Amino acid sequence: MVITALERAQLRPGGRLGWVRNALGALIGIALAGLVTQAVTRATGHAAAPWLVAPLGASAVLVFAVPASPLAQPWSVFGGNMLSAAIGLLCGHLLSAPWLAAAIAVSVAIAAMTLGRCLHPPGGACALLCALGAQTSHWGWDFLLLPLALNVGLLVLAGSLWNNLTGHPWPHRPHPAPAMPQGTWAGTYIAADLDAVLADWDEVLDVDRNDLDALFREVEQRVLQRWQSRR
Known part of the structure; x- marks a missing residue:
């Protein structure tokens, strides 16, 4: 199997793409979201509420392992998860059949995220989770604020701090195109x-x-x- 230069960079422990940097970022992001949300749920009398939602793990992979991806930008992470979760709750409350609520929620979430310019794969998981949670766990609209908004907001905060501190500006800034030499074929495309x-x-x-x-x-x-x- 041929290993590309990009894969070699990712396999190195250190560096901007190293797996240690990515893994530590995810550790910090998930730990921060979990600890703070758990403390808030207890302090506000919502101790029975979940303090971490599963789609956050997938969001962490994008935020810390591929921070240059358009799907991993702050608005995609926050907007995609929150918009999809709201759609999931709405479908779960309006539709009686769980399979139908889940299917329609994911479908509409994809369309809404695309139109809202916040396409984020874990948003599909949020839509499905909330559609089923609205029926089986009787989740209400307060679920959007606690734990979801707090979870996602803290992950975005951790992503911003960690990525920028480790040399990867986030939100991502496109790499500047180099000045091309004159009088050659290089850079002749527009x-x-x-x-x-x-x-x-x-x-x-x-x-x-x-x-x-x-x-x-x-x-x-x-x-x-x-x-x-x-x-």
Whole structure:
């Protein structure tokens, strides 16, 4: 099996992409969310309420392991989870059949997150969890505030602090495209070419479009430098 340069970077313990950095970030984020939410539920007389929701684990993977992903940005994490949870609760209260409530909740959540520009995969889990919880555990609208909003808000806070402290600006800022050398073929494509290809592919790529542009231009520069060194 061939291991790419990106995979080698992720397998290293240290560095901006190292697995130790990612794992420690998730540890801090989940621990902070769990401890604070548990304390608040007890202090407010909601000791029986859950103090951690399972989709938070999936959100933590995105926030700390792939913080450059458009699906892992703060608005995607907070907006996607909260919007989907509200849809799940609504479906759970309005529809009597659990399977139907869950299915419609996830379906509508995907549409709502897409339109709200906060697509976040764990949001689908939030929609399903809340649709079933509204029926089997009789969760009310207060579930959105405690524990969900507190859980997600604390994870976003931890993600912002940890990613920025470890050298990965979050929210993600696209890598600046390098200045291309004049009088060569490098950098001769224009942004409209990239947009046209993405439109032709008709796929949702989990990469910021500006990152793609910078990536292609840096690859072109490396190819140009290699060719020039052989002359």
